[in-house]
Amino acid sequence: MIPRLARALSFRNLSLRDLLLLALTAPLLAGSVLAFLPALSAESSRQVFSDLLDAPGIVSSALLSLSAALATAAASLSIVLLFLAATQGNRVGRVVAKLTAPILAVPHAAAALGLALLLAPSGFLSRGIALIAGWDTPPDYLFVNHPNGAALILGLIVKEAPFLLLVCLAALPNLDAPRRVALARSLGYAPAKAWLLTVTPALYRQIRLPLFAVLVFASSTVDVALVLGPSLPPTLSVRILDWFTAPTLGARELAAAAAMLQLAVSLISLAIWIGVETLARTLYLYAIRRGAPQRIHHSHYTNLTLNGLGRMLLPTALLVTGGGLLGLGVASIAGDWRYPLVLPADWTAGHWIAAQQNLFVPARNALTIALGAVVAGMVITLLLLESQNRQKRHDGRLIWLLYLPLLIPQVVFLSGMVFMAEWLGLSPSVFLVACGHLLFVLPYLYLTLSGAYANLDPRWEALAATLGASRSRRFWRVRLPLLSVPLITAAMLGLVISLSLYLPTQLLGAGRVPTLTTEAIALVSAGSRGAVGTWALLQTALPTLCFMLALLAPNLFWKRRKGMTRGIQ
């Protein structure tokens, strides 16, 4: 059925594919417009915007969101590039890359909670120092929730750097990095610098879109900001949510106006980034034109620094997340764990027993939604890819529409989508939430699969055709099996993304569709340390399981066909 549909889409009517893309994007665009509507249709929209500008600390909120975006993207990118330059696919690099995959599966909120548990005045780090320094009460310092957003940015970096690393690792095989480096080294450059000068420009072009997604996400995150961000004033995204859920008169209009400001902030962060790109290009050209350094001595120290930073920073980021999870684990079974105890004085299973009574429905909902969104997303992605494939064209004028959910802040269009669903009479349900998740899963499925789809050697299908296989037979019997490994990887990635989504679940589900993620976040502010630890780990468990399956699946799936596990290109 899929090939037939695909043929119909591609052969007869070129615009059908575009129509599909438009249909997928429609809720998003309509949601954005509807989100702005209360501000624009208010009796006096000028008044709404002047109220927004009068809101205490609104400029600080906007600047905080902007600086968090730029700092997160710049730091994450630097960390990843330095790491790749310093390791260049050596053993250390490969081991760290393997460890990165499961860290990617850790939901943002859980990672943020773990970080807070490490760095808060009563956290692990402080308890460790207390042991040596003999403190008996925690020091009164403000790092987590500091108005400068440092903790928020750190919490974002430890999640975004692993994401960018995996994106880079996926792009690198096509770039022939070793030969580029070899060439640069023959001109007298030290290895790390050689990598940075010759591989980065080509690599950067391939990771630009994910980087933009990082910028937009960091400028508008809600869950990380709730845990690590400041409260006086909070980030713009948190204020939008506050206003959106405040029952007071005029709050909805303010939320709508703030959503427009949020979109502007995200777009400005992109604009500034693109400006910096130009600057960086000039600097790069300058550095390259200057040629290899003549004074070997000087270059030696640069190389040492680059190597040191590269090897240190990314593993530190992974360690922080890992340590945070460990801390959450300890918290979840801690009995008496009063400051300054480094480890609990006694242990209890109480939090897990309490959680287990509440576990079934949220887990079932989370899995149903994730599976529904991924299966639907997979069908749509394959339709799009197969129709492109048959037309022998990969431009897809409207394909960028698919990426819009990554480039428009969630908090902007979701409020409008809630209103639209209400207006259409769609009551909150697992189905509605799954539809919402589909929008977020699709871009990642497409990103993951389009490369593999395009790179599959066309001769396999040509060979099948000479053996008389029909189009649909070739699709089902040749193409899909050959792509099984990327298909499984993409599906697992989709599941991981869906399982961690908070805002779409909470808003579209009206709280009536509890998932592990919404339950965990509901407890963040209100629950005890033990309950938070337990639910944060429960929230992490399913996506991690998916990632493990993704790593193991090729071997299980092709137990008797070892060649398939390497992925045929």
Add this chain to the structure above:
Amino acid sequence: MLSHTRFAVLLIGLCGLSSGAEPNADEWTRLTQQARGQTVYFQAWGGDVALNAHLQWVALQVKTRFAIDLNHIKLADTSTAVSRLIAEVDAGNREAGSADLLWINGENFALLKQRQLLFGPWAEQQPNFALVEADRFPEMRRDFGVPTNGLESPWTRSQLIFYYDSERIASPPRSMPALLNWAREHPAEFTYPRPPAFLGTTFLKQAFIELAILEFGPETLTALAAPVDEQFAALTEPLWAFLDALHPHLLRGGRHFPQTGAQLNAALYDRETSLAFAFNPNEVVSAIARGDLAPATKSYVMTAGTLSNVSFVAIPVNAPNKAGAMIVANYLLSPEAQFRAAVNPRLASQPVLPFERFDAEQRAALDAAARAPGSLPAAELARTLAEPHPSWTTALEREWVRRYSGGGR
């Protein structure tokens, strides 16, 4: 599922009863039959694990007794449900709302009542409503001074109490001016949640009322019972002076405020602070039982008294399963459910039924529970302050946000 016509008949039957009339047993039996097989979505704050567990137990009870499927939708903040209800009705959804039963209070109730978004009157027609003896306890019919008019049914009581780490302080401050002096001497050992978070607003109101009475005399209470007026600036003047002086001496120098009571407890437990407060007279008992507070924590009430109120459940006008919601509300009022919530040391809720309504065995168990470490003698809890009119709450929150949330300091 209830058909629309049958439902209309039912509603006419119920609303036809005048408010305060004796419950009609036949009517209630019919309602119980209607409710069989309904799924009731109860939207209630979900931040207390013990309360969540209690509602699970309630769900089990109404399932076996009345064949009702009760789902507790755990809210991080009740205002979410309120704004959702407003949005639903604005969008024309008058029959298929997402909530059947809401736990609301104060300004949320006032707002929904004023917008006519609540179903009813129904609360006084419940057979168990008679047990609360509303004529003897008028607070069962008033939510922050606003008459409930049978639109909501009481289910638990609350009172603001303060508590402290007795290993670190010998005698805690028992008035707001004393608190300020104490904070100056003990910097960074106290904080309060950021209004408009519920508990933060409660602290704000407590400080406001105490300071206003000190400054302007007890007749101020009359002004507070009426909707907020042009006296606001003058009456709140002492409050802002107090907060301006207090903030630099708070935990984190007043540059970050927690969100919830759980965070106050965590700070007290970890010796960051030595003084905290909660809007539940048995908070210390239950928190010690849960392991969230140290056994040396002691509770007390301010000399001038503390804020107290009753929590209610209400039915949204667009609730699809009103019959089921009423049966659940009635069950929440039953001596059995009230006793269970009160006697559970991890929850230790304050019943809305008079003590005599429980049988001898239950009374003995409740007496024993009242002697648990951290509990307060009844005499101290008798010192209460009435909630001001809800419009004061909104005005106070707005002014606090205007003054402090921009991070000007």
